[in-house]
Amino acid sequence: MKLAIMQPYFLPYIGYWQLMNAVDKYVIYDDVNFMKRGWINRNRILMNGKAKIINIQMYGASQNKLINEVELLGDKKHNKKLLRTLESCYKKAPYFSSAYPIVEKIINKEEQKLIGYLEYSIKQICEYLSINTELIVSSTINKNNDLKGQDKILEICKILGVDEYYNAIGGQELYSYEDFESQNIKLKFLKTERINYKQFNDEFVPNLSIIDLMMFNSKEDIKKMLEQYELL
Template identity: 50%
Template sequence: MTLAIMQPYFLPYIGYMQLINAVDTFVLYDDVAFINRGWVNRNRLLINGQEHLFTVPLKDASQNKRINEVHLADDPKWRSKLLKTIEQGYRKAPCYQTVMPLTEKIINFTTDSIADLVHFSLVELNQYLGITTRLVQSSTIYNNGELKAQERILDICRQENAQRYINPIGGTELYDKPTFAQAGIDLNFIKSRKIEYPQFNRGDGRTEFVPWLSIIDLLMFNDIATVKTMLTEYELV
């Protein structure tokens, strides 16, 4: 069994979805410290040919809280505002008619928890793309919060009987292959290949590609078959 563990990111970029697709079980690491100005509640879209950072507003978010303890802001208007931004930005995109209902379902999901919103969004994205990976929220099952860093990752691998653990390429300095090997676990790092696709031009006739935006951008411009191919555009090292 192959396992990956990542903090929950809202409407993440293709590399995050590649990692989900590469494993049998994907653990949403939602009982670790919330990181201000991270990707838990933010991502980027293409608006008027330029990247646009959107943020899901939170209530009293703090790095002293765990992600699963952080709540959405009380004002519900952020949902309609974000949907309006996406509509205005992508209504002329080739896959808008099929992707917008999915986007509306995700953003309008009734919850006050950012962790639960991300979990729901990933369940829906997986279903849309035909990804069968099991999703688990770490706060609901492992009961090992006293462990830190690599030791906690290894403990989750043991509890899941994982034979392989895959981590984003940025973790090469955090995790040690010999230590994982001693536990009977193969450690690999996933490295996305360059991915480009047609986007809108910038209004001046140029079509400069803006990479690594939210999965919503990629879905708006590519059909499911094309996206499934993109999900395999990586190498394990």
């Protein structure tokens, strides 16, 4: 059984979905500390040919809180403004009519907790892209929460009966092939290949939110992109 574990991010880039699609079970890591200036509550879209940051408004967010302790502000005016921005940026994109209703449904989701909102958004995108991986929220797993880093990951793997553990390429320095092998688990890192597609007539801007891919590409083409990676 193949497993991946990642913090929940706000409508993340293609690599996040590649990792999820490559495994049998995917743990949404919600009982670790919230990271400011990361991608948990924000992402980038295309505006006038350049990357533009969009975000979720939160209440009392702090690195001293776990992700599942952070609450949303629930500002409907902010959400309406965000949707107007997305419509303005992408209304002439070829797949706007099919992608925008999904994004609109996510943005308008009324949810008090950040983790509930992000879990909902992940499930909506999975449904749109026909990603059928089983999703598990880490706080629902009965484990030793005093463990940190690799040790906590290994315990989750042991509890779930994992044979292979996949991680994003950025975590290579955090995990040891030998330590995983000692637990009879194969450790692999997923490296996204270079993915280009037409964005209006401007120079291509890479690594934007999945929103951008959905606006400019068919579901069938995105499914092919989900397979464009290398395992190390």
